[in-house]
Amino acid sequence: MEIALKYLIVFLVGGTFSFIAQVVIDKTKVTPARVLVTYVCVGVFLSAIGVYTPLKEFANAGASVPLTGFGSLIAEGVRRAVDERGLIGALTGVFSLTSGGIAAAIVFGFLASLIFSSKPKR
Amino acid sequence: MKKQEYIEYVEDRAKKSPIVKNCICAFSIGGLICIIGQIFLDLYSFWGLEKQDASTLASISLIFLTALLTGIGVFDNIARVAGAGTLVPITGFANAISSQAIDTKSEGYVLGVGAKMFTIAGPVLVFSTISGVLYGVIYYICTVIWG
Numbered sequence: 001m002e003i004a005l006k007y008l009i010v011f012l013v014g015g016t017f018s019f020i021a022q023v024v025i026d027k028t029k030v031t032p033a034r035v036l037v038t039y040v041c042v043g044v045f046l047s048a049i050g051v052y053t054p055l056k057e058f059a060n061a062g063a064s065v066p067l068t069g070f071g072s073l074i075a076e077g078v079r080r081a082v083d084e085r086g087l088i089g090a091l092t093g094v095f096s097l098t099s100g101g102i103a104a105a106i107v108f109g110f111l112a113s114l115i116f117s118s119k120p121k122r
Numbered sequence: 123m124k125k126q127e128y129i130e131y132v133e134d135r136a137k138k139s140p141i142v143k144n145c146i147c148a149f150s151i152g153g154l155i156c157i158i159g160q161i162f163l164d165l166y167s168f169w170g171l172e173k174q175d176a177s178t179l180a181s182i183s184l185i186f187l188t189a190l191l192t193g194i195g196v197f198d199n200i201a202r203v204a205g206a207g208t209l210v211p212i213t214g215f216a217n218a219i220s221s222q223a224i225d226t227k228s229e230g231y232v233l234g235v236g237a238k239m240f241t242i243a244g245p246v247l248v249f250s251t252i253s254g255v256l257y258g259v260i261y262y263i264c265t266v267i268w269g
Contacts, residue, residue: 010160011153014211018152019145021206026141032209033242036218039210040250048257061160064177065184065211066152067246074250078258082265090258094251100178101185105216105243108189113223113235116193 006060013055013062036067043071073097144205151200151207159184159211181212188216193224218242 021035043066046052052072056063063069074094081093095102162183166176191197197217201208208214219239226234240247 007157007160010156014156015149015153018207018210019149021210022145022148025206026144033245035206035209036214036242036246037249040246041253044250044253044257048261061163061180062156065156065159065181067210067212067215070212070215071250074254075257078254079261082258082262087259087262090255090262093258094254097174101181101212102247104182104185105219106239108186108216109219109223109239110235112189112193112220113227116224117227118225119195
């Protein structure tokens with residue numbers, strides 16, 4: 001029962017992030033690229049003011065899988081690095097927690113381009 | 123109901139329904155992708171990985187699946203229905219890179235794939251870096267002032 005509730009929260013919170021973006025796209029004709037940029041920056045901001053970490057504890061993957069979660073990882077990495085090393089941490093911490101995802105996206109993207117060819121657009 | 127009223131009513135419905143439908147699709151598919159992420163996360167935690175590593179590996183798994191589904195042409199079909207549902211999760215970032223990489227293959231690997239895979243992912247990285255560094259500087263100043 002507890003697991004069902006946990007998964008329900010993941011679904012609802014993750015769905016809400018997508019829902020908000022869809023409303024913005026449909027209502028304002030903002031391009032998807034801008035939505036991605038905005039979401040990541042919002043994630044950094046929400047993490048900076050201390051809102052996102054509790055949300056991640058509450059919603060788990062519902063908060064960490066959306067791109068706001070990517071932004072919050074950047075903020076978290078920066079905060080830890082500044083705590084450890086001072087001001088230079090503002091630069092060294094940016095990708096300390098996110099490099100796994102970025103490297104994976106680049107490597108798998110590159111491998112996909114080696115294996116697959118583009119399909120004609122329908 | 124008068125004829126004019128009826129026409130207005132129909133037009134009103136016709137305009138609204140795709141937005142409602144889009145939002146429901148985005149909500150449910152976005153939520154579903156997060157559930158898949160949670161399944162990966164729980165599985166990796168169950169296998170004894172630390173929480174941070176399990177979370178990173180769950181994201182990497184979603185990125186891998188996205189690149190694969192983009193390559194075989196399935197992702198586009200899902201994205202057409204899902205809209206923001208596939209865009210907002212990490213799958214949107216991964217798809218932006220892999221679809222650009224595949225599409226620009228004909229322009230060569232250095233200036234095609236290597237450069238253009240960042241057409242959409244590049245701005246994301248630029249602005250997330252800038253906001254992250256800005257936060258780091260502000261946070262540092264705060265720690266200096268308040269200890």
